[in-house]
Amino acid sequence: MSFDWLKHYMPRSLYGRAALILLLPVVFVQIVVSVLFTQRHFEGVTAQMTTAAGREIALVLDAVEAAPARALIGPTVQEIAPQLQIYVTPVDEMPAKDSWDWLDLSGGFVVAQMHQNVPRAMAIDLTDGKRVHVYVDTGKGPVRVDLDRRRLSAANPHQLFVNMVFFSVLITIIALIYLRNQLRPIKRLARAAEAFGRGRHVPYTPAGATEVRAAGAAFVDMRNRIERQIETRTLMLSGVSHDLRTPLTRMRLSLSLSMLDDDDREALEHDVDQMQNMIDEFLNFAKGAQEGEPERVDPLALIRDIVTDQQRAGRPVTLIEATGSGTINLRPVAMRRAIENLINNAVRYGAKAEVSVVLTDKSLRFRVEDDGPGIPEDRRADAQRPFTRLDPARNQDKGGGVGLGLAIATDVARAHGGVLRLGHSDRLGGLQADIVIAR
Numbered sequence: 152m153s154f155d156w157l158k159h160y161m162p163r164s165l166y167g168r169a170a171l172i173l174l175l176p177v178v179f180v181q182i183v184v185s186v187l188f189t190q191r192h193f194e195g196v197t198a199q200m201t202t203a204a205g206r207e208i209a210l211v212l213d214a215v216e217a218a219p220a221r222a223l224i225g226p227t228v229q230e231i232a233p234q235l236q237i238y239v240t241p242v243d244e245m246p247a248k249d250s251w252d253w254l255d256l257s258g259g260f261v262v263a264q265m266h267q268n269v270p271r272a273m274a275i276d277l278t279d280g281k282r283v284h285v286y287v288d289t290g291k292g293p294v295r296v297d298l299d300r301r302r303l304s305a306a307n308p309h310q311l312f313v314n315m316v317f318f319s320v321l322i323t324i325i326a327l328i329y330l331r332n333q334l335r336p337i338k339r340l341a342r343a344a345e346a347f348g349r350g351r352h353v354p355y356t357p358a359g360a361t362e363v364r365a366a367g368a369a370f371v372d373m374r375n376r377i378e379r380q381i382e383t384r385t386l387m388l389s390g391v392s393h394d395l396r397t398p399l400t401r402m403r404l405s406l407s408l409s410m411l412d413d414d415d416r417e418a419l420e421h422d423v424d425q426m427q428n429m430i431d432e433f434l435n436f437a438k439g440a441q442e443g444e445p446e447r448v449d450p451l452a453l454i455r456d457i458v459t460d461q462q463r464a465g466r467p468v469t470l471i472e473a474t475g476s477g478t479i480n481l482r483p484v485a486m487r488r489a490i491e492n493l494i495n496n497a498v499r500y501g502a503k504a505e506v507s508v509v510l511t512d513k514s515l516r517f518r519v520e521d522d523g524p525g526i527p528e529d530r531r532a533d534a535q536r537p538f539t540r541l542d543p544a545r546n547q548d549k550g551g552g553v554g555l556g557l558a559i560a561t562d563v564a565r566a567h568g569g570v571l572r573l574g575h576s577d578r579l580g581g582l583q584a585d586i587v588i589a590r
Contacts, residue, residue, distance in 0.1 A: 205268025475510025497521035
């Protein structure tokens with residue numbers, strides 16, 4: 152039997168599920184105790200009490216029949232059985248049906264038992280609360296038999312339920328407070344892990360139960376190893392790229408002083424420039440997405456500045472849409488580099504690029520589209536890997552890098568808790584690159 156449908160109604164958070172695990176047994180025990188108490192106490196005890204009261208009423212009715220006159224029914228009953236404290240009063244009319252309050256838990260059962268034990272009873276009235284009125288048709292005419300309600304059922308039967316509910320709620324509140332304190336270290340660990348996934352270092356100290364402390368210590372060790380690995384990679388690539396700048400500078404100086412023909416010198420200078428661009432890409436990749444501190448940034452103003460700078464550089468870039476208002480936490484330097492890489496790829500492999508930004512209450516989306524050859528759907532995942540060049544899909548005659556442009560944009564998007572999505576541009580027919588960040 153499958154219970155997959157039940158998952159849609161279950162709480163998503165750990166606190167909600169733990170609270171549900173805590174409350175379900177309490178509610179279940181209350182229901183079981185209530186049912187058992189009703190069956191054993193209300194039904195069993197009330198049946199015994201009404202049976203005894205029915206026998207006493209039968210004795211009283213015999214005294215009614217022995218009364219010499221209708222007006223002497225009351226005194227005759229008190230004379231024969233004064234210890235029963237049951238009072239009989241002649242009446243002219245009787246109710247048409249039984250009656251009791253809806254809050255009377257045992258009312259219906261008492262009425263049924265009284266009809267069973269007193270067959271001549273025509274109607275039973277329990278609305279008084281403290282007294283029971285039994286209307287009986289006798290040989291002396293209709294009479295009303297009055298007796299104490301406590302002789303038919305237990306007094307204040309709701310007290311058990313009130314006490315049970317009160318103390319259950321009290322214990323549940325105490326348990327929820329304790330549960331919240333126990334889950335607080337787990338929530339702190341989750342926030343620290345989420346922040347680290349978005350490129351932020353949040354101070355975290357393991358606390359809580361032994362298992363939570365172990366998980367927190369493992370997270371701290373993992374975070375330290377990852378940070379050391381990133382730092383090592385950055386230092387290595389930065390060192391290699393920096394060391395290559397010196398021979399490239401000497402080569403550029405030698406070419407400027409050489410006696411080579413203009414065509415040969417220009418070809419060599421082009422190669423040197425291309426190598427310089429590759430080194431710059433290595434340095435950008437080495438810096439990663441951690442450059443700068445997160446700050447509140449207006450993404451619409453950021454994208455306008457980027458497009459303005461690109462247009463000033465002579466690139467065919469157009470801002471076609473900028474909707475929304477507000478600010479969001481971004482690393483402006485890293486995000487600028489990611490968007491500029493997407494624009495550079497667009498104008499390198501296409502004739503023009505169109506940029507748009509949409510800011511909503513739930514997400515931020517930067518989009519760059521071009522009219523180039525695009526990237527096949529089965530190669531888009533490979534295109535986001537470092538040092539990957541898709542020669543069949545992209546035009547290498549217009550210049551190329553080392554395959555780090557999309558990788559840098561992917562790292563920046565992930566560092567902000569977002570994702571880089573590659574698709575087909577319906578507007579221009581080329582590549583569509585989206586950086587989507589949840590707010």
